Amino acid sequence: MEPNATIIVQTIAFIAFVWFTMKFVWPLLETAITERQGKIAEGLAASEKGAHDLELAKEKAAQILKDAKAEAAELIDQAKKRHSEVVETAKDDARSEAEKIKKGAQAEIEQEVNRAREHLRAQLATLAVAGAEKILERNIDAAAQNDIVEKLVAEL
């Protein structure tokens, strides 16, 4: 219990332990812990940045969606307009075509009528000559009177 030379040994041991801790234990721990703290801080900052980026991306996506909707609406409007235009043009085309066809048909009919008239005229001439022949059978020479008949036919 009384103090003795043990104190010298204990003091030396204590100093040695403190020195060793100071040189070989504390700095290593300090480095490891400080670096980890830095890493954790970095990680936290990164996650915060990630969250912020996500927020931005969401905003951007919403903006893009809005733009796309507006564009689509515009396109639909244009398409409707174009549609009515096309329909209008088609109607016009159809009308003019119909007109053309009608005109063609009328021309054809006229032609047909003319042809029939020619035909009829030729036959009537023949018929008239035949009739006249029948009437004048005995005293008229068909050949001698042919020029009169021709004149008659031309007058038809």
Add this chain to the structure above:
Amino acid sequence: MSAESSSGYIKHHLQNLQVCSTENGWVWNTMENMECKGNFWTFNIDTIFFSVFLGILFLWLFRSVAKKATQGVPGKWQSFVEIVYDFVDSNVKDTFHGKSNLIAPLGMAIFVWVFLMNFMDLIPVDWLPGLAGLMGIDYLKVVPTTDVNATFAMSISVFILIVFFSIKIKGIGGFTKELTLNPFNHPIAIPFNFILEGVALLAKPVSLSLRLFGNMYAGELIFILIALMYAGTFDGFGGASLGIFGALLHFVWAVFHILVITLQAFIFMMLTIVYLSLAHEDH
């Protein structure tokens, strides 16, 4: 058990294993030979052995963990060491505002070493001395902090650091002024101030070491007294009930002592930090 053997038992437990230098060369103390009593050139082998052993255990453990320390996810041992590191570091940062490469490692060494030495108190008092007895060693005191030599060795080292830093920071003049012109700043009051401040200065190491020593010595003594109750456990009903009561007391006191040994280690560290930060402060 007679009063004679009870006091013998206690005395035996409180005796260090010593080796001392005499005219006949180095002599071990034994039951028959008490020559070491009063001889300054005596070494308490048990104190030295256990304290050095525990100190090396602490350094080896912490060094091996520190060497393998990763910045990634730490293992269990590393976490433990880091908790101790953080505990010491935050205490130092709260108290000491200068820059020093010494104070924090000093605090850690004191805290862990004192804790380990105190921890020996929780080993039942008869185990290691009993083992030593079988090996022919008469005395063995296993708790180094119940030896004033161990506690004074630390507190005197701390005291030297206090004086060293006081002079280093404030200069010899500043330190002398602090001792002589405080608390009454007048030339007439110098002797009075010097006595006052000198006592205050010297009280630091004395209180530091005696607080630790006293607490641990008292705790050890109570463990020894409780151990005395086991003596008659196999001598009939009375002895058995006393033994069981002793075991209960032992448990309660040991649980309480877990607090005491940690607290004493913490107090020693904290006061060291406080004293050294005071030494760093310029008034």
